[in-house]
Amino acid sequence: MKTIKNLFTALLLVLFLSAIIIACKKATDDPQPTPTPVTSITSIDPSTAPVGSTIAITGTNFNTNPASNTITIGGVTATIVSATATRLVVVVPTGAANGPVSVTAGGQTAQSAASFTVAIPSVKPVKEVRGTTFANQNWKKDTVYLIRGMVYIPADYTLTIDPGTVIKGAGPELDPTGQNISGTLVIERRGKIIAKGTAAQPIVFTSAKAVGQRAAGDWGGLVLIGKAAINRPASTSFAGGVRGVVETYSEFDDNSGTLQYVRIEFGGTSQPNAPTNKLNGLTLYGVGYNTTIDHVQVSYSSNDAFGWFGGTVNAKNLVAYRGFDDDWSSDWGYVGKVQFGVALRDPAVGNPAGSNGIESQNFDPGENADGPLAKQNGLPQTAPIFANISNFAFSSTPTVGLYQAGIFLSRNTAISLYNSLFYGYPEGLHLDGTATGTLANITSGALDLKGIVLANTLTPVVGTGVITNDLATAYFAGAGRTNLIVQTSDLASLLFNGANFTLTAPNFLPQAGSPLLTGAATGGKVADSFFTSVSYRGAFGTDNWISSWTNFNPQSTDYDR
Known part of the structure; x- marks a missing residue:
């Protein structure tokens, strides 16, 4: 009997333990609530x-x-x-x-x-600069330099500017001489400027006005004067009230210094002693080829962005942004070389006389009407070589009024232009001249245009003077020139970047498959060792060389800290 009782007790214990195990397993198998994520x-x-x-x-x-x-x-x-x-x-x-x-x-x-x-960032101290300093100078990035009136770096002295330094040009109200001359920095013959910025720390020349109050022409700009040849009479005055005359020199290898990773903003004012003769953002008189110029942006110039008056200086990687008149102007016997330049225009801002992308000429209006300018100072005529230029004016249909031509060539220029794009001008190419001037240069090959793309123009090619429209068109379309006119219906085929015309944050790299990425003309003058050999037309392939050092919103930049 006792044995049966023990067996019964053992059975009850087994059943009890089984029930606990089943209950635990059920509890384990039941889904558990997910905790609510906490921010x-x-x-x-x-x-x-x-x-x-x-x-x-x-x-x-x-x-x-x-x-x-x-x-x-x-x-x-x-x-x-x-x-x-x-x-x-x-x-x-x-x-x-x-x-x-x-x-x-x-x-x-x-x-x-x-x-x-x-x-609260510290405000940099301001050092005023005026007149002529007969000493070498070194401007540091921990100080803002204020240029008042005409400031000259004279012969045999050097101005060195550290990366990241800000230089401001004062308006006419701060002229220390009381003549209402806007701040202007002039590097005279045998003087030098060593302005070696970096992509991370560009050197900036800008307006002295406060954020939101800056405008084109707030100050004079930057002027370099060298000893390479200029084909003007020795008594010819400089523009903008700059002291001195051009004189007669033929030192083609002259060296005015270095401009690298430099921005020049809101320059080009007229001066009271030369009200109709403005300076440009960067004005170059007779500058020689031992001068180094690359990675320079000129923004909001009230005249031309870049102006070459004679000389032999070469340049690469240039940006012209929202200027008033022409972007690239060559005159007075300039024979240097330029590669990789982009210009972006505000279509609402321009010269009522007609802003151009490239303007090149060899003598002044009303001068030498019966023939080419006589040889002077060792240079017979303006004959630079430009390659890989991109100019963007109207993104939509261009209108006549403030703009004239993407390329305007006149007065006996012998410019050569290769592998370049001009978009959104009333006229694409305008050839003007006499039988012994521009037309003769076309016939001889001294003036040479190859690999050019004209797009979104009202009239692609125009001729004036003795150059008729038909003659200009036949020249542009000549065999072996590989020039191209893109019709309005085909503009999308260029495959521009979606931000190409965004004024405050442009991106100029063409999309993959763009016809601009191929078809570059080779050989001839562009085979010169200065030029980087590329297969694309325009200023950009896949390298976005404007990245990090440029500024497309200088109106809003605080330069005091």
Whole structure:
């Protein structure tokens, strides 16, 4: 009987343990509720930064779509640059105050435990520069230099400017002589400027006006004068009230210094002593080929962006931005070489007399009407070589009024132009001249145009003077020139970048498959060792050489800090 009782007890124990195991297994198999994701902020890096800089916010449960997050810094909404689930990069907004950072994402709002501090950047000291300094100078990036009136770097002295330095040109009201002359920097013969900026720290010449108040012609601009030949009489005055005359020199290898990674903004004013004879953003008189010029941007010039008056200087990687008159002007016997230049225009701003992309001539209006200019100072005529230029005016149908031609060639110029693009001008190419001038240069081959693309023009080719429209058109379309006129119906085939005409943030790299990426003319003058051999037409292939050092919104840039 006792044995039966023990067996019964053991059976009850087994059943009890089985029930517990089944219950536990059932509990394990049942799905568990998923915890609700929690939005949180774990760190801010850096925790102190000035307005306009970027900071990184790390945490949890952020939306990977930047627009689906809302961030406030001291109560002011910030712009989100990039977003992942655990990291947001934002710009410290104008008006932000010291205080916590908050993030709203996924229907939740989190606030940082620590406060963010808006740093107040220090304002650089300002050093005024005036007159002529008979000493070598070195301008440093920790100081802003204010040019008042005409400032000259005379013969046998050198101005060295460190990367990242800002130089401001004062308006006429600050002329120390009381003559109402705007600030202008002039490098005289045998003087030198060594302005070697970098892509990360370009050297900037700009207006002395405050943010939002700057305009074309606020100051005079930058002028270099060398000892290479100019085909003008020795008594010819310089433009813009610059002292001295051209004189007679033929030192083709002259060296006026170096301009690399330099921006020149809001220059080209007229001066009271020369009201109709403006300087350009960068004006070059008789500058020799031992001078180095590359990576230079001229913005908002009230005259031409770049002006070559005689000389032999070469240049690469140039940017002309939102100028008033011509972008590339050559005159007075310039025979240098230029490659890779891009111009972007504001179609609402131009010269009522007719702004051009490239303008090249050899003598002044009303002069030498019966024939080419007589040989002077060792140079018979203007004969530069340009290659890989891109000019963009109207993105839509161009209108007549402020603009004339993408290429305007007259008065006995013997320019050669290769592998270049001109888009959105009323006229594409305008050839003007006499039988013994421009026409003779076309016939002899001294003037040479090959690999040219004209697009979005009202009249692709125009001739005036003794050059008829038919003669100009036949020349442009001649066998072996590989020139191209793109009809309005085919403009999309050029496959421009979507941001090509975006004034404040352009991107000029053509899309893959663009016909601009092939078809470049080779040989002849462009075979010169100065020129980089490329297969594309226009200023860009796949290398975005304007990246990082240019500025397409100088109106809003704070140059004081």
